[in-house]
Amino acid sequence: xxxxxxxxxxxxxxxxxxxxxxxxxxxxxxxxxxxxxxxxxxxxxxxxxxxxxxxxxxxxxxxxxxxxxxxxxxxxxxxxxxxxxxxxxxxxxxxxxxxxxxxxxxxxxxxxxxxxxxxxxxxxxxxxxxxxxxxxxxxxxxxxxxxxxxxxxxxxxxxxxxxxxxxxxxxxxxxxxxxxxxxxxxxxxxxxxxxxxxxxxxxxxxxxxxxxxxxxxxxxxxxxxxxxxxxxxxxxxxxxxxxxxx
Amino acid sequence: xxxxxxxxxxxxxxxxxxxxxxxxxxxxxxxxxxxxxxxxxxxxxxxxxxxxxxxxxxxxxxxxxxxxxxxxxxxxxxxxxxxxxxxxxxxxxxxxxxxxxxxxxxxxxxxxxxxxxxxxxxxxxxxxxxxxxxxxxxxxxxxxxxxxxxxxxxxxxxxxxxxxxxxxxxxxxxxxxxxxxxxxxxxxxxxxxxxxxxxxxxxxxxxxxxxxxxxxxxxxxxxxxxxxxxxxxxxxxxxxxxxxxxxxxxxxxxxxxxxxxxxxxxxxxxxxxxxxxxxxxxxxxxxxxxxxxxxxxxxxxxxxxxxxxxxxxxxxxxxxxxxxxxxxxxxxxxxxxxxxxxxxxxxxxxxxxxxxxxxxxxxxxxxxxxxxxxxxxxxxxxxxxxxxxxxxxxxxxxxxx
Numbered sequence: 001x002x003x004x005x006x007x008x009x010x011x012x013x014x015x016x017x018x019x020x021x022x023x024x025x026x027x028x029x030x031x032x033x034x035x036x037x038x039x040x041x042x043x044x045x046x047x048x049x050x051x052x053x054x055x056x057x058x059x060x061x062x063x064x065x066x067x068x069x070x071x072x073x074x075x076x077x078x079x080x081x082x083x084x085x086x087x088x089x090x091x092x093x094x095x096x097x098x099x100x101x102x103x104x105x106x107x108x109x110x111x112x113x114x115x116x117x118x119x120x121x122x123x124x125x126x127x128x129x130x131x132x133x134x135x136x137x138x139x140x141x142x143x144x145x146x147x148x149x150x151x152x153x154x155x156x157x158x159x160x161x162x163x164x165x166x167x168x169x170x171x172x173x174x175x176x177x178x179x180x181x182x183x184x185x186x187x188x189x190x191x192x193x194x195x196x197x198x199x200x201x202x203x204x205x206x207x208x209x210x211x212x213x214x215x216x217x218x219x220x221x222x223x224x225x226x227x228x229x230x231x232x233x234x235x236x237x238x239x240x241x242x243x244x245x246x
Numbered sequence: 247x248x249x250x251x252x253x254x255x256x257x258x259x260x261x262x263x264x265x266x267x268x269x270x271x272x273x274x275x276x277x278x279x280x281x282x283x284x285x286x287x288x289x290x291x292x293x294x295x296x297x298x299x300x301x302x303x304x305x306x307x308x309x310x311x312x313x314x315x316x317x318x319x320x321x322x323x324x325x326x327x328x329x330x331x332x333x334x335x336x337x338x339x340x341x342x343x344x345x346x347x348x349x350x351x352x353x354x355x356x357x358x359x360x361x362x363x364x365x366x367x368x369x370x371x372x373x374x375x376x377x378x379x380x381x382x383x384x385x386x387x388x389x390x391x392x393x394x395x396x397x398x399x400x401x402x403x404x405x406x407x408x409x410x411x412x413x414x415x416x417x418x419x420x421x422x423x424x425x426x427x428x429x430x431x432x433x434x435x436x437x438x439x440x441x442x443x444x445x446x447x448x449x450x451x452x453x454x455x456x457x458x459x460x461x462x463x464x465x466x467x468x469x470x471x472x473x474x475x476x477x478x479x480x481x482x483x484x485x486x487x488x489x490x491x492x493x494x495x496x497x498x499x500x501x502x503x504x505x506x507x508x509x510x511x512x513x514x515x516x517x518x519x520x521x522x523x524x525x526x527x528x529x530x531x532x533x534x535x536x537x538x539x540x541x542x543x544x545x546x547x548x549x550x551x552x553x554x555x556x557x558x559x560x561x562x563x564x565x566x567x568x569x570x571x572x573x574x575x576x577x578x579x580x581x582x583x584x585x586x587x588x589x590x591x592x593x594x595x596x597x598x599x600x601x602x603x604x605x606x607x608x609x610x611x612x613x614x615x616x617x618x619x620x621x622x623x624x625x626x627x628x629x630x631x632x633x634x635x636x637x638x639x640x641x642x643x644x645x646x647x
Contacts, residue, residue, distance in 0.1 A: 049484045
C-alpha cells in the first residue's frame with residue numbers, strides 16, 4: 001500500500017497535510033499521534049469513506065481515488081467506535097456484515113463462526129451484543145472486520161477501554177493474522193502496544209508524518225533503545241502541550 | 247459473491263430482527279395504535295343503540311306506578327332513576343337533569359278506573375333528545391296500560407252481562423297476561439337490515455389510526471438510518487461493497503416489512519375479535535395494505551435521505567406525520583374538503599390510504615372498484631416518487647455519483 005501526498009482540507013482547515021508512506025505486505029504498521037493529529041482522517045481516506053482533497057492511496061494496485069470499489073474488496077476496517085447492532089447477537093452481526101460483503105448466507109455463517117472462535121467468543125455467539133462487556137464488544141468489532149478476509153486490515157484504536165485479558169486476546173489475534181500474511185495498519189494511544197506489535201511506526205502531528213521507522217530505530221534516535229521508551233520518543237516529537245479537542 | 251437482491255433482503259431481515267427485539271418500537275407500532283383505537287371508540291364512537299335515563303318521581307306509590315317504571319326500565323337502552331320530589335326539583339331547576347317524569351298521587355286509582363291517569367313529563371327547555379325520547383316512551387306505555395285497563399273493564403262488563411260472575415282481579419290478571427304475551431311475541435315486527443358491513447364504531451377509527459401509525463412508525467424508524475451514521479455502523483457499511491441503491495432498497499424493504507406487520511396485526515385483530523371484517527374484506531384490506539405500506543416506506547426513505555442528524559430526522563418525522571395525519575383525514579373525514587383544502591388533503595398519503603381502507607371496511611367495496619383502484623395507483627405513485635427522490639438525495643459515500 002502506498003500513500004502519496006495525501007491532503008484533506010475541511011472548510012479551510014488542513015487536517016492532513018501531504019502525508020506519504022508505504023506499507024509492506026505482511027507488516028503491522030503503526031500510526032501514532034496525539035488527539036487531532038489527523039490519524040483517523042487519514043484512515044478514513046485510505047479506507048474509501050472520506051474523499052481526499054488531493055493525493056492518492058494505492059492499495060493492491062488499485063487507486064482509492066479511481067477505483068474505490070476494488071479497494072473495498074481488499075480492505076477490512078475495525079473502527080474506533082463499537083460499530084455493531086447491539087440488539088442483535090454476535091453471530092447475527094457477523095453474518096449481516098458478511099452478507100453486506102457479498103457472501104452467501106451459508107458462507108457468512110461459516111466465516112462468522114470461525115471468526116468468533118478466533119476472538120474467543122464462540123460460546124457467546126447467540127448472545128446479544130448489548131449484554132457483552134466492553135472487551136467482548138471490541139472483540140466482536142474486530143471479528144466483523146475480518147469477514148471478507150481482507151488483505152489489508154485497518155485497526156483504529158482496537159483496545160480502547162478493554163480489560164487486560166481482552167487486550168491480550170486481541171494482541172494474540174492480531175499477531176496470528178500477521179503470521180498468516182495479513183497487512184495491518186494499527187492506530188493506538190498506548191505506546192507499549194505499538195512497541196510490542198508494530199514492525200514500523202509513523203508518528204503524526206498537525207496532519208504531517210514527523211517520524212517513520214521501526215520502534216527500535218525511533219527509540220535509538222533519542223537515546224539508548226534499551227532504556228528509552230516509545231513514549232519518550234512520542235513526547236519528544238510531539239511535545240508535552242495538551243491536545244484537547246473540542 | 248451475491249448479486250443485487252440478496253443484500254437488500256439481508257438488510258431488511260436485519261431491520262425486522264431489530265424491530266422485533268425492540269420492546270419500545272413494538273409497543274409504539276402495535277400496542278399503542280390498538281389502545282388508541284379502543285379509547286377513541288369508547289370516547290367518540292357512540293353506541294350502536296341509544297342510551298337514555300328517565301328520571302322519575304313516584305308520588306303514587308301504587309302497584310300500577312311500579313308497573314309503569316318496570317315497563318319503562320324494560321325498554322332496551324332506557325335506565326330509570328327514581329328520585330325524591332325535592333331532589334328532582336332542585337336538579338331540574340339547576341339544569342342538572344333535563345327531563346322528569348312525575349307520577350301523580352292518583353295515578354293507580356285513575357288508571358284502574360279507566361280514566362286518564364295523573365302523570366306529567368316535565369322537560370327543561372325542549373328536554374333535549376333524551377327528554378323527548380323519554381316522553382315518547384312514557385306516553386306509549388301509559389296509553390298501553392290504559393288500554394289494558396279499559397279492555398279488562400270491558401271484558402268484565404261483558405261477562406257480567408252474560409251472567410258470569412268473575413272477580414275483577416282475575417279478569418285483570420288474565421287480560422294482563424294476554425298483553426304480556428303480545429309484548430313478548432309481537433304480532434308485527436319491523437326487520438332491521440344493515441347495508442354493507444356492520445357499522446361498528448371501531449371501524450370508523452381503525453383506518454385512520456392504521457395509516458397514522460404506519461406513517462409515524464416508518465418515519466421514526468427512518469431515523470435509524472441517520473442514527474447509523476452516529477453509531478458508526480453506516481461508516482462500516484461504507485467500507486463494504488454495498489451500493490447506495492442496495493442500501494436504499496434494503497431500508498425500503500425493512501420499512502415495508504415493518505409496516506406490513508402493523509397492518510396485518512391491527513386489521514387481523516379487527517377481523518378476529520371486533521367483528522369489523524369478513525374473511526374476504528380482510529384479504530382485500532391486506533392486499534390494499536401492501537400498496538399503502540409500499541407507499542409509506544417510500545416516504546420514510548425521503549426522510550432518511552434528507553436528514554443529517556437523528557434530532558433533525560425526529561423533528562421532520564413528527565412534523566411531517568402530524569401535517570399528513572391532520573390534513574389526510576385520520577381524525578375526521580376530509581373527503582368533503584374543496585378548494586385549497588381539497589387540494590392539500592389530496593396531496594397526503596393518509597387521504598388515499600384512509601379512503602381505500604374505509605371503502606373496503608365501511609362500504610364493503612371490492613378491490614377492483616374504480617375508486618379503490620384509483621387510490622392504489624396514487625399510492626403506488628407516491629411510493630415510487632419517494633424512492634426516486636431518496637435515490638437522488640442520499641449520498642452513502644463521497645464517491646457516489
